Amino acid sequence: LLSSLPYVDPKNIGVTGASGGGNQTMWLAAMDERVKAAVPVVSVGTFESYVMRSNCICELLPDGLTFTEEAGIIALIAPRAIMMCNHKQDSAPAFLPFEMQRTVSNALPVFKMLGVEKNITYQVFDKTHGYWPENREAMLGWFDLHLKGIGTGMPKKESAFELLPEEKLLVYPIGKRNPGVQTTAEFCEKRGKELRTAFLSSGNLDALEKQKELRAILRINERSELKKAHQFASLSGWDRFALETSDNKLIPILHLAPSDPKLGYMIISNTSGKKGISAELISELKRKGRGIVIVELSGTGESTSSKEIANNKSMVLHTLSRSELWLGKTILGEWVKELNVVTDFLKSNYKAQKLSIDGNKEAGIAALFLAATGGNVDDIIMRDAPLSYQFDSGGSLDFFSMAIHLPGFLNWGDVSLAAGLSGKQIRIVNPVSMSGQKISGNSLNEYQTEFAKMRTKLKRQGETVFN
Numbered sequence: 001l002l003s004s005l006p007y008v009d010p011k012n013i014g015v016t017g018a019s020g021g022g023n024q025t026m027w028l029a030a031m032d033e034r035v036k037a038a039v040p041v042v043s044v045g046t047f048e049s050y051v052m053r054s055n056c057i058c059e060l061l062p063d064g065l066t067f068t069e070e071a072g073i074i075a076l077i078a079p080r081a082i083m084m085c086n087h088k089q090d091s092a093p094a095f096l097p098f099e100m101q102r103t104v105s106n107a108l109p110v111f112k113m114l115g116v117e118k119n120i121t122y123q124v125f126d127k128t129h130g131y132w133p134e135n136r137e138a139m140l141g142w143f144d145l146h147l148k149g150i151g152t153g154m155p156k157k158e159s160a161f162e163l164l165p166e167e168k169l170l171v172y173p174i175g176k177r178n179p180g181v182q183t184t185a186e187f188c189e190k191r192g193k194e195l196r197t198a199f200l201s202s203g204n205l206d207a208l209e210k211q212k213e214l215r216a217i218l219r220i221n222e223r224s225e226l227k228k229a230h231q232f233a234s235l236s237g238w239d240r241f242a243l244e245t246s247d248n249k250l251i252p253i254l255h256l257a258p259s260d261p262k263l264g265y266m267i268i269s270n271t272s273g274k275k276g277i278s279a280e281l282i283s284e285l286k287r288k289g290r291g292i293v294i295v296e297l298s299g300t301g302e303s304t305s306s307k308e309i310a311n312n313k314s315m316v317l318h319t320l321s322r323s324e325l326w327l328g329k330t331i332l333g334e335w336v337k338e339l340n341v342v343t344d345f346l347k348s349n350y351k352a353q354k355l356s357i358d359g360n361k362e363a364g365i366a367a368l369f370l371a372a373t374g375g376n377v378d379d380i381i382m383r384d385a386p387l388s389y390q391f392d393s394g395g396s397l398d399f400f401s402m403a404i405h406l407p408g409f410l411n412w413g414d415v416s417l418a419a420g421l422s423g424k425q426i427r428i429v430n431p432v433s434m435s436g437q438k439i440s441g442n443s444l445n446e447y448q449t450e451f452a453k454m455r456t457k458l459k460r461q462g463e464t465v466f467n
Contacts, residue, residue: 003034010034011036012036012147012148013034013035013036013147014035014036014037014038014039014143014146014147015028015029015035015037015038015039016038016039016040016041016139017040017041017043017131018040018041018042018043018130018131018135019041019042019043019056019095019129020043020056020058020059021043022040022041022042022043022044023040023043023058023059025038025039025040025043026038026040026043026044026070026073026074026077026082027073029077029080029082030073030074030076030077031076033080035077035080036080036081036146036147037080037081037082037083037142037143037146037147038077038080038081038082038083039082039083039084039085039135039138039139039142039143040082040084040085041084041085041086041131041135041139042085042086042087042090042092042095042129042130042131043059043095044070044074044084044086044095044100044103045070045086045092045094045095045096045099045100045103046069046070046071046094046099046102046103047061047064047065047068047069047070047326048065048069049093049094049099050094050322050323050326051065051323051326051327052305052307052319052320052323053092053093053094053307053319054092054318054319055092055094055322057318057322057402060322060325060326061326062325062326062407063219063325063326063328064326065326065327065328066327066328069103069106070103071102071103071104071105071106071107072107074103074104074107074120075107075110075111077120078107078110078111078114078116078119078120079111079114079115079116079119080119081116081119081120081142081145081146082119082120083120083121083122083123083138083139083142083153084100084104084121084122084123085122085123085124085125085135085138085139086100086122086123086124086125087124087125087126087127087128087129087130088124088125088126088127089126089127089128089129090128090129091128091129092129095129097122097124100122101122104120104121104122107120108120119146121153123138133158134155136158137155137156137157137158138155140155140156140158141153141154141155141156144156185391185393186393188391189390189391189392189393192389192390192391192410193390195390195410195411196388196390196410196414199410199413199414199417200450204457205417205457205458207421207458207459207460210412210413210417210421210458211372211373211374211421213412214369214372214373214412214418214421215373217330217406217407217408217409217412218330218332218333218336218369218373218406219324219328219329219330219333220333220336220337220373221328222247223337223340224245224246224247224249224337224338224340224341225245225246225341225344226243226244226245226246226341226344226345226348227244227245227246228243228244229241229242229243229244229345229349230242230243230244230250237256238254238255238256239254239255239256239257240252240253240254240255241253241255241345243341243342243345245337245338245341247337249298249338250303251295251296251297251303251338251341251342252295252296252301252302252303253293253294253295253296253342253345254274254292254293254294255291255292255293256286256291256292256293257291257350258289258290258291259289260289261350261351261352261353262353262354263288263289263290263291263354264290264291264352264353264354264355264356264378265290265291265292265293265346265350265352265354265355265356266285266290266291266292266293266356266357266358267293267295267339267342267343267346267355267356267357267358267377268281268292268293268294268295268357268358268359269294269295269296269297269300269335269339269357269358269359269360269363269366269367270300270301270359270360270363271300271316271317271360271361271362271363271401271403272300272301273296273300273301273302273303273304274294274296274301274302275301276360277294281358290356291346291350291352293342293346295338295339295342297334297335297338297339297363297366298320298331298334298335298338299317299320299321299331299403300363305319305320307319315398315401315402316401316402316403317331317401317402317403318401318402320403321401321402321403321405322402325405325407330405330406331362331402331403331404331405332362332365332366332369332403332404332406333369335362335363335366335403336366336369336370336373336375339357339366339367339370339375339377340370340375340376343355343370343375343376343377344376347376354378355376355377355378356377356378356379356380356381357370357377357379357380357381358380358381358383359380359381359382359383360382360383360384360385361383361384361385361400361401361404362400362401362403362404364380364381364382364383364384364385364428365382365385365386365404365415367380367382368380368382368385368415368418368419368422368426369418371421371422371423371424371426372418372419372421372422373421377424378424378425379424379425379426379427380422380424380425380426380427381426381427381428381429382426382427382428382429383428383429383430384429384430384432384436385415385428385431385432386400386404386415386431386432386433386434387415387416387428387431387432387433387439387447388414388415388416388433388434388447389406389409389410389414389415389434390410390414390433390434391434391435392433392434392435392437393435394433394435394437395432395433395435395436395437396435396436397435399432399434399435399436400434400436404434416447416450416451416454416464417454417458419451419454419455419464420451420454420455420457420458420460421458421460422460422462423460423461423462424462425462425463426462426463426464426465427464427465427466427467428464428465428466428467429467431444431447431466444466447466448464448466451464452464
């Protein structure tokens with residue numbers, strides 16, 4: 001748009017922004033060579049510093065740390081010009097000056113190689129998070145040098161100005177936005193419908209290939225093995241273990257043996273940890289003589305990180321989910337691996353003859369994905385689980401945590417495909433939409449037909465029932 005305007009010089013375009021806007025400044029400058037100079041403010045740090053920090057989801061690059069660091073992105077801007085502004089009092093540790101300086105140090109060799117080392121620099125201010133007058137004056141001096149060819153690049157006193165009221169900055173009058181302009185939520189809902197339509201109208205499916213693709217989407221790149229079972233003193237009849245894995249995790253479990261080995265085990269996983277499991281469920285399983293194993297997966301119960309609690313009191317698993325994605329993993333993929341370790345433990349240590357899993361919300365989805373990728377489980381109960389990943393705006397955006405997020409999942413298929421691949425008996429209790437709306441009536445009947453057709457198409461056994 002700018003380049004098409006008659007009063008704009010397309011050879012001298014600069015871009016600036018603060019915080020998330022500074023992040024987008026960096027990406028735009030790196031990807032679009034029409035940007036001649038950039039000034040990201042309170043936004044450049046290191047990708048490593050984002051891990052287990054409370055940064056915005058808009059600053060996440062899925063799998064980012066598996067192939068680059070922030071210095072690699074900054075280096076893409078060379079030989080064009082970039083100046084970073086960071087603040088000593090910034091409330092976001094990832095944006096503190098020393099993190100930015102690490103990135104500048106690592107990007108500098110590329111600028112030197114191209115003979116433009118003066119085109120990368122930074123300024124540090126004793127300010128809080130924001131775009132302050134000092135930043136604007138630094139930006140003006142930098143743009144004067146690199147867009148106008150005047151000055152030395154040093155800060156330039158800004159002219160007096162009057163801030164316009166918000167209503168004068170609006171493109172559309174309040175309440176009269178062009179209906180063709182979509183919000184992010186509207187776009188996601190529309191795109192989700194398109195992807196589901198394409199999925200449901202697809203022809204033959206290669207089950208083995210779809211399993212392989214699902215493992216890739218889950219980012220299951222290696223199998224987690226049981227390394228050692230650490231046993232602790234029993235408590236109220238429960239055996240207590242911490243299962244040490246080959247990828248350096250400790251999985252806490254409670255174990256209660258079945259009255260008869262033939263009755264097998266019910267593995268229970270709740271996204272709220274042990275405290276979220278109803279006493280009635282435990283009593284019913286005990287009455288039936290089933291063995292019971294309570295597992296607290298990464299980020300739940302005793303496996304919850306203190307940083308997760310400190311950073312996101314109202315956004316469960318937000319910090320851990322983002323961190324896993326930075327590292328080329330997903331929460332659901334890690335949970336699948338952890339559940340697999342638990343089933344291996346029960347098979348090897350207790351010769352378990354039958355294994356069932358009862359999981360709520362995202363934990364139920366993880367159990368389904370374990371079965372869909374060939375895990376050692378006989379049947380599954382999913383509680384308050386989504387029947388589709390299609391985005392809908394009718395309920396709560398926070399019904400599910402960020403743990404459910406799987407980039408590319410609707411491009412692969414949907415929940416019905418995973419259920420079909422499992423070949424197992426699945427019971428979904430209180431099925432819901434992605435926003436937590438209860439699914440019933442005609443909508444539920446349509447999903448029942450979809451799930452049944454998918455099993456037929458895949459030529460897999462088992463059945464999915466809803467109640």
